[in-house]
Amino acid sequence: MNKSKPLLSSTLGKKLIMSLTGLFLCTFLIVHLIGNLQLFYNDQGKAFNDYAHFMTHFTPIKVVSYLLYTSIVIHAVYALVITIHNKKARPIGYAVYRGSANSAWNSRNMGLLGTVLLVFIVTHMSNFWWKYHNDAVPYIEYRTNLATHETTATELIAGEYTGYVKYVDNDFEILKAKDLYKQVQFAFQNWILVAFYVIAMGALSFHLIHGFKSAFQTLGWDHKKYAPIIRFIGIWLFGVVIPIGFAAMPLYFYFSN
Amino acid sequence: MSGNMNLTLKVWRQKNNKTRGKFVTYNANGISPDMSFLEMLDVVNEDLVRKGEDPIHFDHDCREGICGMCSLHINGRPHGPNQLTTTCQLHMRSFHDGQTIVIEPWRAAAFPVIKDLAVDRTAFDRIQQAGGYVNVNTGGVPDANSIPIPKAVSDEAFESATCIGCGACVAACKNSSAMLFVSAKVSQYALLPQGQTERYSRAQAMVNQMDAEGFGSCTNTGACEAECPVGIKLTNIARLNREYFTAKLFKEEEVH
Numbered sequence: 001m002n003k004s005k006p007l008l009s010s011t012l013g014k015k016l017i018m019s020l021t022g023l024f025l026c027t028f029l030i031v032h033l034i035g036n037l038q039l040f041y042n043d044q045g046k047a048f049n050d051y052a053h054f055m056t057h058f059t060p061i062k063v064v065s066y067l068l069y070t071s072i073v074i075h076a077v078y079a080l081v082i083t084i085h086n087k088k089a090r091p092i093g094y095a096v097y098r099g100s101a102n103s104a105w106n107s108r109n110m111g112l113l114g115t116v117l118l119v120f121i122v123t124h125m126s127n128f129w130w131k132y133h134n135d136a137v138p139y140i141e142y143r144t145n146l147a148t149h150e151t152t153a154t155e156l157i158a159g160e161y162t163g164y165v166k167y168v169d170n171d172f173e174i175l176k177a178k179d180l181y182k183q184v185q186f187a188f189q190n191w192i193l194v195a196f197y198v199i200a201m202g203a204l205s206f207h208l209i210h211g212f213k214s215a216f217q218t219l220g221w222d223h224k225k226y227a228p229i230i231r232f233i234g235i236w237l238f239g240v241v242i243p244i245g246f247a248a249m250p251l252y253f254y255f256s257n
Numbered sequence: 258m259s260g261n262m263n264l265t266l267k268v269w270r271q272k273n274n275k276t277r278g279k280f281v282t283y284n285a286n287g288i289s290p291d292m293s294f295l296e297m298l299d300v301v302n303e304d305l306v307r308k309g310e311d312p313i314h315f316d317h318d319c320r321e322g323i324c325g326m327c328s329l330h331i332n333g334r335p336h337g338p339n340q341l342t343t344t345c346q347l348h349m350r351s352f353h354d355g356q357t358i359v360i361e362p363w364r365a366a367a368f369p370v371i372k373d374l375a376v377d378r379t380a381f382d383r384i385q386q387a388g389g390y391v392n393v394n395t396g397g398v399p400d401a402n403s404i405p406i407p408k409a410v411s412d413e414a415f416e417s418a419t420c421i422g423c424g425a426c427v428a429a430c431k432n433s434s435a436m437l438f439v440s441a442k443v444s445q446y447a448l449l450p451q452g453q454t455e456r457y458s459r460a461q462a463m464v465n466q467m468d469a470e471g472f473g474s475c476t477n478t479g480a481c482e483a484e485c486p487v488g489i490k491l492t493n494i495a496r497l498n499r500e501y502f503t504a505k506l507f508k509e510e511e512v513h
């Protein structure tokens with residue numbers, strides 16, 4: 001039988017990359033959502049700001065985050081490569097093509113949905129990630145009375161203080177950190193941004209309802225017993241719970257002001 | 258002849274692979290609802306021949322749904338509006354009087370148009386020749402139960418083997434992917450004892466040929482399964498992925 005090309009130069013190998021990076025990004029979403037639920041705590045953003053510091057300074061998490069950025073890039077680049085290849089496979093299109101008769105809309109428009117998500121990721125990261133890493137957010141000091149658990153927060157004057165400290169001083173826990181929470185509150189005053197976030201989460205839902213189960217099909221895992229479970233998780237967790245959870249954040253800040 | 262239909266056909270006409278094609282409109286009058294779609298085209302062609310015009314070229318052979326030769330993309334779907342049906346088994350009662358029917362050839366770079374609606378599907382033959390066979394001598398008909406194989410497995414292999422190589426999966430797929438066809442052909446051997454010797458070389462060789470022919474890659478839309486006239490299932494594609502990745506990643510001695 002013929003010689004065959006190396007794994008990654010085949011169409012199947014490229015799909016394997018899409019599948020693995022896609023699933024990795026899915027697991028990230030779970031962690032990101034659970035972490036960000038701290039935005040809903042009624043504590044002037046203390047837990048959230050503390051968490052933001054941890055996520056950006058704990059080495060293993062930093063390593064994983066670089067893996068994550070790489071995965072996003074690879075997923076997008078391979079999507080482009082595969083799409084160009086697939087377009088070439090049909091140079092002359094049909095005058096009439098009834099895709100809706102045989103397949104779901106989102107399964108045929110993963111590239112479009114993915115593009116919306118890519119624009120979203122760039123917007124999202126420049127709003128928060130970039131600002132956080134480039135000292136474009138203010139600092140805040142929390143004093144928590146360890147006996148009564150009451151917390152008072154004071155904004156620190158710009159330029160007067162930088163860095164992160166957490167210590168106990170005479171029954172008071174003092175935390176000084178970057179106030180990303182404030183940036184979140186501020187950003188979500190803008191209804192255009194809020195609307196874009198909600199739309200992007202809609203795109204995320206449709207992207208993952210197809211993407212999650214599709215990733216397993218590509219890996220070759222289609223099993224009478226497990227495929228329905230995968231489909232269930234794809235629809236309810238990745239298609240409903242996660243997008244709604246994320247969309248709730250901008251809506252919460254917009255309407256609570 | 259009551260109940261007969263008058264139809265408007267928009268047919269893709271193309272002289273050969275070198276020239277550009279275009280749609281030409283024909284009237285098909287007095288069509289019986291009991292005719293097959295191909296018989297309807299025969300009627301139109303007889304009329305064209307009588308007028309001294311070039312008849313519409315389309316593929317067909319058995320006209321009983323078993324050879325896979327008939328094709329045609331009809332009103333936006335391969336083999337027309339019905340499920341599990343080849344064009345030769347599609348009857349005109351699936352259409353209504355006065356309807357306009359758009360008829361196009363399979364569209365794929367790997368299936369170049371020969372003339373009008375007939376396309377060259379020898380890419381499938383070359384994929385089959387790359388690995389869709391067994392080299393071992395399987396001998397005569399064995400005694401019953403002498404080859405141990407569970408019924409569920411042999412049924413699955415048989416179902417995969419029902420693929421008639423029509424190419425509707427490629428035609429339906431937005432990526433012109435041939436994965437359903439290739440997966441059916443790989444599965445029919447991968448599941449049976451006779452196919453084991455070349456199991457992993459086969460998956461690699463056939464995928465390699467599939468890529469070389471310029472088919473697109475599968476994005477799991479499921480359009481192929483929905484349009485396949487014999488009901489080849491998507492689970493075959495999962496199996497092909499499994500066979501191929503196993504070969505490439507875990508069968509060092511078989512990678513070539």
Ligand code: SF4
Nearest residue numbers: 420421423424426485
């Ligand atoms: S898999 Fe189905 S649609 Fe594709 S070639 Fe075989 S019979 Fe035709």
Ligand code: FES
Nearest residue numbers: 318320325327345
């Ligand atoms: S002509 Fe043989 S299947 Fe239609």
